Amino acid sequence: ALWYAAGNLLGDPGSADAGLKLLSFAFSAGEGEAVVRVRHGHVDEARAAIACVSGVDGDPVGIRVRGISGTVRACEERYMGRATGSSTQRDVAFGDAERTAVVRENAYDVRTESGYVGATASDIE
Missing domain, CATH: 3.30.70.3250 (Ribonuclease P, Pop5 subunit)
Structure with a gap:
């Protein structure tokens, strides 16, 4: 249809x-x-x-x-109410600046000027 x-x-x-x-x-x-x-x-x-x-x-x-x-x-x-696990929000060091990120287990969604960027723990440290 x-x-x-x-x-x-x-x-x-x-x-x-x-x-x-x-x-x-x-x-x-x-x-x-x-x-x-x-x-x-x-x-x-x-x-x-x-x-x-x-x-x-x-x-x-x-x-x-x-x-x-x-x-x-x-x-x-x-x-659709299908959240997978819990997430938290925190400030992280990313790209020579402190930025806000949504954290789910080892995955980070980092807010930048142009939108969100996917990152891992090794990208943050």
């Missing part, structure tokens, strides 16, 4: 450019959730195509976008 809606709205070239891909789907007791991957820069087209889906296998559906994330992991943690 998603590919059909994208093809009808965006055409074959536009649909291919957007690269919509259903990564996961779960349905139970009349409710469901899905993760849809889309190419960077094509979020607006993807949202429009998703809004055009009115049925799946002949059954009417209503779809709502909960949010947009830069990674599948962040999407699952933020919008």
Whole structure:
């Protein structure tokens, strides 16, 4: 249904450019959730195509976008309640400056001027 809606709205070239891909789907007791991957820069087209889906296998559906994330992991943690382990926030030395980082086990997401950078403990010390 998603590919059909994208093809009808965006055409074959536009649909291919957007690269919509259903990564996961779960349905139970009349409710469901899905993760849809889309190419960077094509979020607006993807949202429009998703809004055009009115049925799946002949059954009417209503779809709502909960949010947009830069990674599948962040999407699952933020919008689907699939947090993996605990995280803390602390200041670290990174790139000759003190910066804020989100720490999960041995992984660090360090905030820089241009966004977050993935790092390990050896990058911080």
